[in-house]
Amino acid sequence: MGDNQKIHPAVDVEAPAPTASLVSCGLATSEKGGSSLSQRRPPQPLRTVPAVMQSSKPSQTTRSCCCKCICWTVGLLVLLLVVVGATAGILYLVFKPKIPNYSVDSLTISDLRLNFDMSLYAKFDVKITANNPNKKIGIYYEKDGLLSVWYTNTKLCQGSIPKFYQGHQNITKLDVSLTGQTQDGNTLMRALQEQQQTGRIPLDLKIDAPVAIKLGRLKLRKVMILGNCLLVVDSLSTNNRISIKASNCKFRLKL
Template sequence: MADYHRIHPMTVGSPPPDQAMGKKDQLQLPVTAPAPYAPAPLPPPPRRKRHSRCCRCMCCTLLVVILLVVALGATAGILYLVFRPKIPSFHVDRLTVTRFDVNTTSMTVTDAFDVDVTADNPNRRIGIYYDGGEVTASFNGTELCRGAFPTLYQGHRTTVHPRISLAGETRLDSAVAKQLMQQQQAGFVPLTVRARVPIRIKFGAIKLWKMTGKANCNLVVDSLQARTQLRIRSNNCSFKLKI
């Protein structure tokens, strides 16, 4: 049997049959490219916690403060056992009125007092420095005059007698003025003398920090006549030391 060759018609510009079939097959096959491999992200480097440093600093500071407090307490205890400190005492000896003028129109009192004080230091190994201070005199809570406590040093087991000059001008309300006149007529005038004095204690050669001494004297005098030394009917003084 004779072989017959088939002739396939071809148009100009068309691809050969094999290529055309290959393109058709390629178009029919789905093109799926594998997804690229993405490596897992690395964990972030560990951060140093700042609060740990702060905690360490706070702990160290607290420890230093505790050690200082313990050292100060031990030092104070040793000083107390060695020196046996005692509180000084204050007492008002005399009260002299150098001026006491009352303006009945404006109810203003202009006055001046001289206060003689006795301060006793009972300690045999402790000296006391008085660094000035303020002294006031008042009637039933109304301040009449004020002055300055002198600067001085008081040695071991000694007594000093400072004189403190007070002066002031006060406007009284009607109730206080009436009460003052009644007390003057009765011969019993209550006065309060207060002193607030910075004090430094000296233990041998050691001078401690500055403290505050508070003296409070409740007095009853017979009158407030000018240029007279008042008669003190009642005298009650107390002294406190604030560290």
């Protein structure tokens, strides 16, 4: 029996107490060294550049290109205006252009009567003088030029201005035959007869002449000479030369 007894290890009373567990030691060590792993700050997110800021550079480049194009265009237009103005100024100083003038020499009424349909038929013969005062400019009178006679905004008759060339400082006399037919002639004839009794009948002679200007050997494009002559005649008797008591003519160019 003495051999079968189990021997248990003796407990040393004077041995030191067991140390804290490994986990406790780790926690204690972390507390002494600083903040624990669980108390560390989370990593800050990366800052992203807004889309507007990202695309600002290409937008500025496009805007700069547009500004350059606008500046170049404006500069070219200004340069073109300066060149045109300088050219026009030089041409004006060299050629010194003047508007041609016209005068009415005589007016003859060949026919003025009422038709059966009560329309008024008129036939006038007008002699006019065209004066080109320019020393270095010739004038080509093109086709479709018209000369017309009006009374109180009613056209009595009209005729064609002949096609011809007028040289430098040239005076040309023209004979133009005018014919026309106006409706409501009875009222118009009565008004003309009443006006004739006063001895002063106002008539308006209008000139519409397409012309081409010749500068030296250069023929420019066509322009219009518009003229307006306010006449006062003493009578409208047929087959008699009418006396022109007053005449006031104005002319201008229409480009």
